[in-house]
Amino acid sequence: xxxxxxxxxxxxxxxxxxxxxxxxxxxxxxxxxxxxxxxxxxxxxxxxxxxxxxxxxxxxxxxxxxxxxxxxxxxxxxxxxxxxxxxxxxxxxxxxxxxxxxxxxxxxxxxxxxxxxxxxxxxxxxxxxxxxxxxxxxxxxxxxxxxxxxxxxxxxxxxxxxxxxxxxxxxxxxxxxxxxxxxxxxxxxxxxxxxxxxxxxxxxxxxxxxxxxxxxxxxxxxxxxxxxxxxxxxxxxxxxxxxxxxxxxxxxxxxxxxxx
Numbered sequence: 585x586x587x588x589x590x591x592x593x594x595x596x597x598x599x600x601x602x603x604x605x606x607x608x609x610x611x612x613x614x615x616x617x618x619x620x621x622x623x624x625x626x627x628x629x630x631x632x633x634x635x636x637x638x639x640x641x642x643x644x645x646x647x648x649x650x651x652x653x654x655x656x657x658x659x660x661x662x663x664x665x666x667x668x669x670x671x672x673x674x675x676x677x678x679x680x681x682x683x684x685x686x687x688x689x690x691x692x693x694x695x696x697x698x699x700x701x702x703x704x705x706x707x708x709x710x711x712x713x714x715x716x717x718x719x720x721x722x723x724x725x726x727x728x729x730x731x732x733x734x735x736x737x738x739x740x741x742x743x744x745x746x747x748x749x750x751x752x753x754x755x756x757x758x759x760x761x762x763x764x765x766x767x768x769x770x771x772x773x774x775x776x777x778x779x780x781x782x783x784x785x786x787x788x789x790x791x792x793x794x795x796x797x798x799x800x801x802x803x804x805x806x807x808x809x810x811x812x813x814x815x816x817x818x819x820x821x822x823x824x825x826x827x828x829x830x831x832x833x834x835x836x837x838x839x840x841x842x843x844x
Contacts, residue, residue, distance in 0.1 A: 585619070588759050593619045600627035602646035603719040607707050609648065610715035616650030621751060625721075641725035642737070643747040647718040647758055650709070657768025658706070658716065659808035662690055663778045665702050665718045668761040670781050672754040673699070673722070679742040685783035688802075688811050688828050692722075693783055694743070697736035699723045718758070724750060732827055771807055779805065784830055789813065791826040798823070 585591045599605050599622040606620045625638030638644055652658070666686045673692065674684055685693045692700035703719040723737035724747055738745045764770045764777070779785060782805075789802045791813060800815040811823040 585755060588755055591617050591619065591755065591759065593621065593755070596620065596622040598622060598624050598626060601625055601719075602644050603703060603705055603717045606646040606648040606717045606719075607705065607715055610650060610707070610717075611709055614648065614650070616648050616652070616715070618648040619645060619751075619755060620648065621645045621747075623747070638721065639726060641747070643720070643722040643724055643750050643754070645720050645722075645751055645754060647720075649716045649718070649762075651713050652716055652762075653765075653767040655714075657771065660765065660768065660771040660774060661716065661718065662702065662704055663771075663774050663805075663809050664761045664765045665704065665720070665758070666690065666692070667774060667777045667781070668758040669700055669702065669720055669722065669754065671761070672750060672757040673738065673743065673745075675753040675757065676738065676743050676745040676750060682741065682743070684781070686778060686781045687783055688805065689809070689825060691733070694736055694738065694741050697734040699727070699736050699738060699741070720754065722750060722754075775805065775807060775809075778809075784828070787830065790829045791823055792829070793823070793826045798826075802828075 585593050602620045602622050602625060609618065622644045624640045625644050669692055670684060670686050678684060683695050687693045690702040691698050700720060700722040704717065706714055706716045709715055723735065724745055725737055725739050727735040727737045761774065765774050784802045787802055789800065791798045798813060798815065798821065800813040802811065803814040803820060804812040806812060806822060813821045813823055815821060
């Protein structure tokens with residue numbers, strides 16, 4: 585790829601899922617440092633197997649890494665991805681007053697609405713290597729109907745981007761963020777960059793888990809990207825995954841089996 589040594593780019597017209605395609609390529613022996621992009625996905629997916637609407641005009645991109653670091657260092661990769669995507673969108677040029685935030689665990693918010701989701705997946709390959717794929721779906725011209733969260737698109741918020749210009753920024757930003765992370769040696773710096781742009785730290789939040797809802801204060805994240813929530817008793821709870829809502833009356837309508 586131009587200006588980014590060691591990286592290659594496979595551009596497709598249409599694919600089921602760029603993540604699935606990247607993992608399949610890894611299974612065939614690819615050494616990694618490969619971007620797979622597509623103009624549309626026919627079977628895009630998000631966290632917990634949720635469908636991801638993927639019409640033409642948006643950016644669907646997956647970065648393939650093979651054995652990028654020791655296993656214990658990989659937990660911080662979602663922080664790397666979020667910092668990179670946030671910086672890529674910012675590099676497109678934001679209108680004055682635009683608010684661009686990282687939202688735990690894997691979203692980017694533009695003026696308070698979701699404009700991007702990320703999905704990291706890994707797979708062991710024949711012979712022992714581990715393939716890790718960082719998938720990014722960024723709403724450029726359109727966005728899906730609102731689901732759990734309000735959604736928007738870059739162009740709708742006045743960000744003058746196209747999928748190709750955005751990808752150029754993303755490829756550079758991801759390379760830079762991975763260099764900072766440095767196979768885990770720079771995890772503390774990546775965590776600091778994530779916190780610098782995160783929304784909600786120090787504020788009341790609600791986290792919906794698989795079988796209950798937890799309320800408290802967004803206290804911090806740890807070195808592995810787990811959310812540290814301080815509940816009403818002052819107990820710090822480490823949460824690895826969940827649906828986070830900022831604490832306001834509208835968010836409480838989201839279904840949850842129980843409240844702790």
